[in-house]
Amino acid sequence: MMKLLDISKKYGDTTHKYPFEPYHVADNFRGKPAYIFDLCIGCAACGIACPSNAITVQLNAEQNKLIWEFDCGRCIFCGRCDEVCPTGAIRLSEEFELAVKFDKSALIQRGELEVQCCTECKKPFTAKRLVQYSFDCLSKANVSQNRLEEAKDYLRVCPTCKKNATVSNFTTGKEVVIE
């Protein structure tokens, strides 16, 4: 008995005061992914990386918006979205107070992005911001002015139309010069 008292005296009061005082999580704690809509370019890398499909990036029913949606209830806090996001729009935060009462939809975060339609087939294929971002990247990557002008056009063509154009160029023997 005395031994026990000695031990508890040695260690003192170790109980965390939480929830009456704030609790500080450890370094590099993986809390709720924080989404910054203004940085998101809609590249969907996070949606592909997410192992539990907590993040989905889809066109809406009217095909005029790209919907980025995150369901915190399904997230397993693995950090893959953080790892792949090229712009830092999604970063794991230290937020751990996530419980919600009665209404599950409080766990959901959404963002709606403008879509880019293909200049050939007029079908939507990606987000406008992604096109802008790609052009930005190219313009700082040491490519010539001519190529940049071309890029302005071909960034707005969807992959299927690009493929078709390449095939027809090949089969008709047209020369494409790449500087």
Add this chain to the structure above:
Amino acid sequence: MKTYEVPQEIKDANALEEKLSLLKHIGRSFSVYRVDCGSCNGCEIEIFAAITPMWDPERFGFKLVANPRHADILLCTGPVTRQMYYPLLRAYEATPDPKLVVALGACGSTGGIFYDAYSVLSGVDKIIPVDVYIPGCPPHPASIIYGLTTALGVMDQKLQKESHIEENEIPSLIKESLIGNTLFERDLLVEAKKLMSYVFGRKLYDKYLDALIKSGDVKNPKATKISVTEAIQTEEDPRYAECMGILHNEIYTHYIACQEEDKISLHRVQWGKK
């Protein structure tokens, strides 16, 4: 598949007003019965971490009981496997009305990582009505305590649904390259992440770029060699020190024309000595 339908008398006894009056009465002492509906045991371990003296939830009357007939709150973990479907129902019906059901963990809330597996019903709320959701995989003991105190009304819910519709102009996200070619920065970041994972890789990337800038002339391999070597020697963490050397030898020399002697011979530089 047709699942359980809550019988009318249980539904009536569990109306929102009943639950709120229960919460008023149990404010200082409530018994929790834990149902493991096929969880991977991660959540269980965190529940037991949460009832240790470190967190001591008996401060606000939280007590685990061994029988659903004594419980006020059902704490359900796991994605509800087919095998645990009936035991969950039995526990639910055995708990006296009105009762609160808490879904713990990603699995309990929505099925989590197992949500589309063949053998699970993905989420407690697909079967019985759930009142509180505590996400996390597994939730931190502090999250569990927060969830339970939120259920009792001691703390307020912080999360709200967020919807962004208005689109603003994105800021220019790409910085000018140090050496006039953003591919250098790209490769550097990729290699840094490959060497040290994304969290520490980003720190490594910043440290290395700082060292490059310190040289004063980033395109001069002689100057950068000196400044990076100095950064390696002063770095306290040996992992960053070695990886900075690797980055310099593999990426920098690839983009700036260098002789063999401009590489840093890592076995000659001493690092991590304090």
